[in-house]
Amino acid sequence: MHERIRLSLAHMGGKELDFIQEAFDTNWVTSLGPNVTGFERDLENYLTSEKSGELYVVALNSGTSALHLGLLLLGVGAGDEVICQSFTFCASANVVGYLGARPVFVDSEARSWNMDPILLEEAIRDRLKKTGKLPKAIIPTHLYGMPADIQSILEVATRYEIPVLEDAAEAIGSEYLGQKCGTFGRYGVLSFNGNKMITTSAGGALICHSKEDAAKALYYATQARDEAPYYQHSQAGYNYRMSNICAGIGRGQMYVLEEHIERRRAIHAFYSEKLRECTGIRVMYNPDYRFQSNFWLTCIQVDPLLSQQTNLQIRKKLDAANIDSALLWKPMHLQPLFKEAPMYDNHLCDDLFSSGLCLPSGPMITDDLLNRIVETILHD
Numbered sequence: 070m071h072e073r074i075r076l077s078l079a080h081m082g083g084k085e086l087d088f089i090q091e092a093f094d095t096n097w098v099t100s101l102g103p104n105v106t107g108f109e110r111d112l113e114n115y116l117t118s119e120k121s122g123e124l125y126v127v128a129l130n131s132g133t134s135a136l137h138l139g140l141l142l143l144g145v146g147a148g149d150e151v152i153c154q155s156f157t158f159c160a161s162a163n164v165v166g167y168l169g170a171r172p173v174f175v176d177s178e179a180r181s182w183n184m185d186p187i188l189l190e191e192a193i194r195d196r197l198k199k200t201g202k203l204p205k206a207i208i209p210t211h212l213y214g215m216p217a218d219i220q221s222i223l224e225v226a227t228r229y230e231i232p233v234l235e236d237a238a239e240a241i242g243s244e245y246l247g248q249k250c251g252t253f254g255r256y257g258v259l260s261f262n263g264n265k266m267i268t269t270s271a272g273g274a275l276i277c278h279s280k281e282d283a284a285k286a287l288y289y290a291t292q293a294r295d296e297a298p299y300y301q302h303s304q305a306g307y308n309y310r311m312s313n314i315c316a317g318i319g320r321g322q323m324y325v326l327e328e329h330i331e332r333r334r335a336i337h338a339f340y341s342e343k344l345r346e347c348t349g350i351r352v353m354y355n356p357d358y359r360f361q362s363n364f365w366l367t368c369i370q371v372d373p374l375l376s377q378q379t380n381l382q383i384r385k386k387l388d389a390a391n392i393d394s395a396l397l398w399k400p401m402h403l404q405p406l407f408k409e410a411p412m413y414d415n416h417l418c419d420d421l422f423s424s425g426l427c428l429p430s431g432p433m434i435t436d437d438l439l440n441r442i443v444e445t446i447l448h449d
C-alpha cells in the first residue's frame with residue numbers, strides 16, 4: 070500500500086532550525102525575544118501595502134486567541150450580539166461566547182461561499198428591530214483561503230457603524246482587489262497551526278491598524294499587567310503570547326510562504342483542469358478578478374444526480390485508496406452548541422456541507438500523487 074496522502078501537512082523550508090538554534094544559543098526560550106518581534110516585523114512587511122496603510126501585528130499562541138482579543142478590543146461583552154458567518158470553523162463563533170455575548174449567524178453567498186452582504190444587512194436590521202440594539206461586531210471568514218466579498222461587507226458595516234473582525238486564519242496571502250485578506254477590518258486574524266499555509270506548530274496573529282491597538286492587544290495577551298515595579302493587575306488578562314521558539318519556526322516559514330502559495334494555487338489549477346470535463350463535479354474557483362484565493366484547500370461540490378456519486382462515496386473511495394479528504398465545515402447554525410442562536414438563512418451553506426469535499430492540497434503533493442487522487446475520484 071502507498072503511504073497515505075494527507076490533506077494538508079506542514080512543510081519546513083529548512084531555515085526554521087537556524088532561528089530555533091539561535092534562540093537556544095542565546096537562551097531566549099520564553100514568550101518574548103528577538104524571534105517574536107522579528108516574526109511580527111516579517112508579517113507586517115508581508116501584509117502592508119499602499120491600500121492597507123500601516124499595520125501592526127501582535128504574534129499570539131493561536132488564531133483563536135487572536136479572535137478572542139480582537140472581540141475584547143472591540144468592547145464586546147455580556148448581552149451583546151456578534152454577527153458571524155455560519156459557514157466557518159467553530160473558533161470564529163466560540164470566542165463570542167467567551168465574552169458572554171451571543172452569536173447571530175449569517176449564511177454565505179454562492180460566489181465566494183462566504184458571508185452574504187445582502188443577508189448581513191437583513192440580519193442587522195432585524196436584530197435592531199427585535200432587540201433594539203445593533204450587533205456589536207461582524208466576523209466574516211475567508212474560508213479555505215477564498216476572500217469574502219469584503220468590500221460589500223465593509224459597505225454594510227460602515228453604514229451601521231459596526232466594526233469588522235476579519236477571520237483570515239486560512240487566508241494568508243489571499244487578496245481582494247490586490248489587498249491582503251486580514252488587512253481590511255478594524256482587526257484581522259491569522260492562524261499558524263499545523264495544517265495552515267505556514268505554521269509555527271501552534272500560533273496566530275492579530276493584525277491592527279494602530280500602535281495603540283497593538284499595545285492594548287499585547288497588554289491583554291500578557292496578563293494585563295499595570296505599569297508598576299511589582300505585579301499589579303487592574304483588569305483580567307490572558308496568557309496568549311507566542312513563544313520565541315514558535316516564532317523561530319514562523320520566521321523560517323516566511324522564506325517558503327510564497328512558494329507554498331504558488332504550489333497550492335498550482336494544485337488547484339491541476340484539479341480544475343483534470344476535473345473540468347467531469348459532469349457533476351465543480352471545483353471551487355475565484356469568482357472574478359477581485360478575488361485571488363491562496364487555495365489553502367481545493368474544494369469540490371458534487372451533484373449526485375449528474376455525477377452519479379455523492380461526496381460521501383468519493384470520500385469513501387479516497388479513504389480506501391489511502392487518501393485523505395474532508396467534508397466541508399459543518400455550518401455553525403447546525404451545531405448542537407449553537408442550536409438556539411438566530412440564523413439568517415438562504416440554505417447555501419447547508420447545501421455546501423451536504424455536497425462538498427476538500428481534497429489534499431499540501432505543498433509537497435506531487436503531480437503524480439495528484440493524478441492518483443483524480444483517477445480515484447473518476448473511477449470506481
Ligand SMILES: Cc1ncc(COP(=O)(O)O)c(C=O)c1O
Pocket residue numbers: 130131132133134157158160161210212236238239259260261262272273
Ligand atoms: C476559519 C478559522 N478560524 C479560526 C481558526 C483558529 O485558529 P487556531 O487553530 O490557530 O486557534 C481556524 C483554524 O483552526 C480556522 O480555520
